[in-house]
Amino acid sequence: MDWARENIRKLEPYVPGFQPKEDGFIKLNTNENPYPPSPRVKQMLGRIKGDLLRLYPDPHSDRLRQKIAEIYGFRRDNVIVGNGSDEILSIALRCFVGEGERIAFPHPSYSLFSVLGQIQGGEMASYELDDDFRLPPAFFSAGARIKLLASPNSPTGTLYPMEVIDRLAEESEGIVLVDEAYVDFAEESCLPLVRKYPHLIVVRTFSKSFGLAGARIGYAFAPEEIIQIMMKVKDSYNLNRLGALAAEAALEDWDYFRANVDKIKGERKFLEKELQSLGFYVYPSGANFLLVRDPEGRAREIYEKLLGRKILIRYFDDVRLKDCLRISIGTHEQIKQLLRALREILNGCSPSGTAGERKNEA
C-alpha cells in the first residue's frame, strides 16, 4: 500500500551532518559555533520556574521579535521567528509555492532547499554556479514563484554582495528569499534591501553565530505584508519558551557575540593561510567554514583518514564539488590538531603522532 503522497514516496530526504553519539570527536562538519553561547543564556535558563513551562508560549513571540527589530532598525511587524531558520524556509515555501509551481535555486547550495521544495510538490529549477560560484545570468531572469539563495552560500562560503541581490530582486517577479545563516561572519548583508523591495525575505538564525544550534531559533525580516502571510501559516506555538528566552538573553550580550564572531573570523584567516601552505586551494569564505579543493584529488582519502583519527569534516559526493572538503572553523586548539593530522596524512606518515615526530627528528 502506498500511503505516502507521490512526491513524498519519491523524496530523497535531507541528510543532516553526522552527529556522533560518543565523545572524543573534533567536530568540524556541521558549522556549529565551537564556543558556548553567552553565559547569560545559562543564567536565564537557571532562573526558570515550573509555571513557565506549564503555560503555552506567546504565539507571536512578540518580545523576541521586538528585540530583534530594535537591534536591526526594523519594526516588530517586519520580523518573524521560528523553530530554526529551516522552519522559516518551510513556512515560506508553504506560503508562496503551489503544486507544480516553480522554485529556483542555485547549485551547489543548501540541499534542504530542494527537499523542502519537493515536499511542497513544486517544480525544482536548479541553476549551476560557475567555477567561481557566481550566479548564472539565467537565474536572474528565471520566472519562479520563489528564488532561494544562501548568502554566504553553503557549502561554498560565497558571499553575494548587496548589488547582486539588488539586481536579483529587481529582475524577479516572485519572492526572493536570501538565507543569511552565516552573514554575521561576512563583511556585508543585504538586509537594507528589505526596505526597498516588497518581495524580499532575509532569513537568519541563532544556530551559527550565536552558538545556539540546539535551541532551534531562526528569524526573518520582510515587508509587513509578507510577514503577515507567513504568520498565518506558521504553527501557533512554533517557538518554544526556552528557545525564545535563550535568544533574548543572547541578544542582551552583544559584546560577547561580537568577540565570539571576531575570534572565529581570525581563526578562519589562520586556517586559510595554513591550508594554502599545504597546497590546498581555498575558496573565499564569508562563513564560519572553508571550502577547500585538493588539486591532487585526495579529498576522499583525506576525509576518511581524518575520520579515522576522530576528526570530522565534510566530504561532498557531488560532481560540482569534486575533490572538495568543507571544514568548520573550530577553536584554535582544534584547528591546530586538524593541521597536525593533515600534515601527517599528506606526508603519508603512520597515524600515530609519535612515529611522525620521530621521523621528523631523524
Ligand SMILES: *Cc1c(COP(=O)(O)O)cnc(C)c1O
Ligand atoms: C545551518 C543552516 C541553516 C539552518 O539553520 P537552523 O536555524 O539551525 O535551522 C539554514 N541555512 C543554511 C544555509 C545553513 O547552513
